[in-house]
Amino acid sequence: MVSKTRGSYVPWSQERAVAIVERHRTEPGALMPILHELQDVFGHIEPRAVDVVAAELNLSKADVYGVVTFYKDFRAEPPGRSTVHVCRGEACQSMGGERLARHARERLGVDFGGTTSDGAVTLEQVFCLGNCALSPAVMIDGRLKGRVDEAGFDNLVTALKTEAP
Amino acid sequence: MEPVVVFVPLDAAARSVGSDDVANAIVRESVARQRDVRLVRNGSRGMFWLEPLVEVSTPEGRVAYGPVQAEEVGELLDAGMLEAAPHRLCLGRTEEIPHLRSQTRFTFSRVGVNDPLSMADYEATGGLSGLRRVLEMSPQEIVSTVTDSGLRGRGGAGFPTGIKWQTVLDMDSDLKFIACNADEGDSGTFADRMLMEGDPFLVVEGMAIAGLAVGANEGYIYIRSEYPDAVATMAAAIDIANLNGWIGPSVLGTDHSFNLHLRVGAGSYICGEETAMLESLEGRRGVIRAKPPLPAIAGLFGKPTVVNNVLTLATVPPIFANGAESFRELGVGRSRGTQVFQLAGNIRNGGIVETAFGVTLGELVEDYGGGTLSGRPVRAVQVGGPLGAYLPTSRFGLPMDYEAFSAAGAMVGHGGIVVFDDTVDMSRQARFAMEFCAEESCGKCTPCRVGAVRGVEVIDRIIAGDNREANLALLADLCDTMADGSLCAMGGLTPLPVRSALAHFPEDFERAGVVLL
Numbered sequence: 001m002v003s004k005t006r007g008s009y010v011p012w013s014q015e016r017a018v019a020i021v022e023r024h025r026t027e028p029g030a031l032m033p034i035l036h037e038l039q040d041v042f043g044h045i046e047p048r049a050v051d052v053v054a055a056e057l058n059l060s061k062a063d064v065y066g067v068v069t070f071y072k073d074f075r076a077e078p079p080g081r082s083t084v085h086v087c088r089g090e091a092c093q094s095m096g097g098e099r100l101a102r103h104a105r106e107r108l109g110v111d112f113g114g115t116t117s118d119g120a121v122t123l124e125q126v127f128c129l130g131n132c133a134l135s136p137a138v139m140i141d142g143r144l145k146g147r148v149d150e151a152g153f154d155n156l157v158t159a160l161k162t163e164a165p
Numbered sequence: 166m167e168p169v170v171v172f173v174p175l176d177a178a179a180r181s182v183g184s185d186d187v188a189n190a191i192v193r194e195s196v197a198r199q200r201d202v203r204l205v206r207n208g209s210r211g212m213f214w215l216e217p218l219v220e221v222s223t224p225e226g227r228v229a230y231g232p233v234q235a236e237e238v239g240e241l242l243d244a245g246m247l248e249a250a251p252h253r254l255c256l257g258r259t260e261e262i263p264h265l266r267s268q269t270r271f272t273f274s275r276v277g278v279n280d281p282l283s284m285a286d287y288e289a290t291g292g293l294s295g296l297r298r299v300l301e302m303s304p305q306e307i308v309s310t311v312t313d314s315g316l317r318g319r320g321g322a323g324f325p326t327g328i329k330w331q332t333v334l335d336m337d338s339d340l341k342f343i344a345c346n347a348d349e350g351d352s353g354t355f356a357d358r359m360l361m362e363g364d365p366f367l368v369v370e371g372m373a374i375a376g377l378a379v380g381a382n383e384g385y386i387y388i389r390s391e392y393p394d395a396v397a398t399m400a401a402a403i404d405i406a407n408l409n410g411w412i413g414p415s416v417l418g419t420d421h422s423f424n425l426h427l428r429v430g431a432g433s434y435i436c437g438e439e440t441a442m443l444e445s446l447e448g449r450r451g452v453i454r455a456k457p458p459l460p461a462i463a464g465l466f467g468k469p470t471v472v473n474n475v476l477t478l479a480t481v482p483p484i485f486a487n488g489a490e491s492f493r494e495l496g497v498g499r500s501r502g503t504q505v506f507q508l509a510g511n512i513r514n515g516g517i518v519e520t521a522f523g524v525t526l527g528e529l530v531e532d533y534g535g536g537t538l539s540g541r542p543v544r545a546v547q548v549g550g551p552l553g554a555y556l557p558t559s560r561f562g563l564p565m566d567y568e569a570f571s572a573a574g575a576m577v578g579h580g581g582i583v584v585f586d587d588t589v590d591m592s593r594q595a596r597f598a599m600e601f602c603a604e605e606s607c608g609k610c611t612p613c614r615v616g617a618v619r620g621v622e623v624i625d626r627i628i629a630g631d632n633r634e635a636n637l638a639l640l641a642d643l644c645d646t647m648a649d650g651s652l653c654a655m656g657g658l659t660p661l662p663v664r665s666a667l668a669h670f671p672e673d674f675e676r677a678g679v680v681l682l
Contacts, residue, residue, distance in 0.1 A: 027426075028447075028466060029428075029446050029447040029448040029466075031448030032428060032429075032445060033428065035431070067449060070433065070451060071430075071431035071432055071433050071451070072432035072433065073430075073431035073432035074431060085391075087352075089551070090352040090353060090510065090547055090551060090594070090597070091353045091510040091583045092352070092510075093510075093594075094510035094583055094585045094589065095510060095511055095538070126391060127350070127352065127434060127604070128350055128351065128353075128354075128391065130349060130354070130391065131177070131181055131355065132354065132355055132507065132509030132515070133178065133213035133355070133507070133509050133512070133515025133516045134178055134182060134216075134515070135509070135511075139391070143181075144394075145181050146181035146182045146213075147181075147182060
């Protein structure tokens with residue numbers, strides 16, 4: 001899940017990555033907070049980030065890689081400037097959520113997990129956003145939206161695409 | 166003249182339908198009219214069809230308007246909203262709205278009422294009185310009070326909280342933990358989110374009490390990443406509680422310490438399973454653990470750990486503030502107290518209904534919920550999340566009671582109810598249950614990891630009318646294998662929605678095939 005506002009990621013920096021590990025090193029079970037912060041700062045967790053974490057925490061690369069790949073939030077590739085999550089949970093299904101999920105893929109021309117060719121939007125599926133009394137729900141860059149029909153989705157996406165990157 | 170106090174929810178669901186725009190419009194339009202307004206961003210009252218719900222404070226209590234759109238704010242102000250004047254959007258006194266008035270808000274007493282991060286509001290409405298009372302009690306007295314209250318885990322399993330706490334109390338260990346499970350991943354549930362956003366100090370207080378009860382000085386709250394607003398509010402509440410000595414090295418000035426840490430999940434449903442959550446907290450893949458040992462014996466970092474859901478811990482402070490009897494006298498059978506039911510999906514009046522156990526499914530869906538939003542007949546409801554049973558309206562007489570639901574082949578779970586109208590295809594819902602399990606399985610048990618994938622394939626063949634009888638028998642066998650051969654509820658309960666869909670809606674598994682033939 002993207003908790004940051006769009007377009008605020010920094011380029012890779014070994015020093016920065018080490019500093020992030022350093023800040024959390026003494027916390028019990030520090031790996032998850034470290035991975036979250038690496039992704040918050042750099043936008044994704046690339047192989048050299050895995051190398052740094054493994055070396056600094058004295059873990060095997062396989063251990064770190066295994067954790068990174070287990071959790072859907074952690075990405076190996078940079079996301080688009082905005083990330084749109086479409087809920088596919090049962091509550092949203094009862095209100096046409098599957099129709100919306102299909103529409104979202106057609107409208108953006110990408111499957112779930114994909115990023116539009118102009119780099120504007122990454123589309124993701126999610127199973128429940130906790131907005132089940134206002135279904136169907138989507139989340140755009142960490143902001144929840146309720147009662148989103150196809151036209152509403154188009155308006156939200158158009159607003160994203162027309163904003164300057 | 167005193168400013169008029171106006172409340173506009175900051176709850177994520179209220180924001181999702183425009184409450185921020187309404188709040189901004191109220192500030193802008195009241196300034197334009199030279200009116201002195203104090204805006205409070207409260208939690209949500211949980212009547213989501215009325216959101217954004219604006220409340221105006223009057224000497225006679227708060228008066229509600231809703232649902233309000235930003236462009237209607239100017240008109241409302243001109244019509245005298247700040248004087249609580251009548252208007253087509255005026256709902257009268259908030260407390261008198263029938264949907265709210267008939268509820269028993271035991272756990273949710275402050276949600277939607279207070280500014281969630283106001284310490285003064287919290288204490289003025291009975292906050293900390295539970296913790297203060299507990300500080301005068303022995304650990305055994307605290308645990309016994311929880312046992313006497315009849316409180317059972319609100320996360321879904323319904324295990325008696327006092328017994329869990331007793332196990333941890335009885336363990337001899339220098340280090341024990343309280344782990345709050347705020348990984349509310351089930352579709353149809355949002356009560357944990359609302360509580361964390363609307364009354365976060367209550368979670369902090371509940372965890373501190375649990376720590377004092379069992380002798381744990383360290384607490385972790387694990388919140389799913391899909392809830393950024395709840396993460397932000399809980400983080401702020403923990404900071405405030407630390408800075409003011411409610412928790413930390415000296416709990417309310419005593420020599421008890423309680424250090425509370427917030428952790429954020431990363432998009433894994435299975436981390437709502439308690440042992441997978443512990444693995445995740447320890448920095449590993451969210452793969453579940455075999456039990457025994459129970460987390461109460463060997464939990465986080467191998468130490469005795471109380472793992473409780475948000476609502477369970479949040480129900481503890483009012484039990485101490487009001488007495489165990491005040492909770493125990495509510496409810497039916499072995500289901501004591503209130504449950505925060507969540508009405509979701511295709512429902513006219515969706516949201517929170519906190520009321521005593523024993524209310525029937527039909528009363529919740531039809532009376533509180535008002536039937537479907539689409540206006541079509543209700544066909545099925547799923548109770549207890551993606552691993553809960555689908556029930557037809559002929560079961561609407563069932564009382565919300567752990568044992569009654571279990572006897573009916575269903576589960577109350579966390580009290581989330583998702584409503585479907587008559588356009589639903591139950592064979593698709595059964596297929597989705599398997600698809601979801603395949604997507605979210607941690608992979609440890611073969612019946613779950615592989616069985617869910619095979620389940621999707623078998624249901625596809627049934628839907629296609631391909632050798633139906635043999636495939637139905639295969640599906641029944643597969644469900645047995647998953648239910649009996651999985652270590653946790655993910656694989657173990659996925660058969661519940663599948664079997665219940667088959668049992669109650671067999672016609673949906675025949676229809677498609679007939680068309681194909």
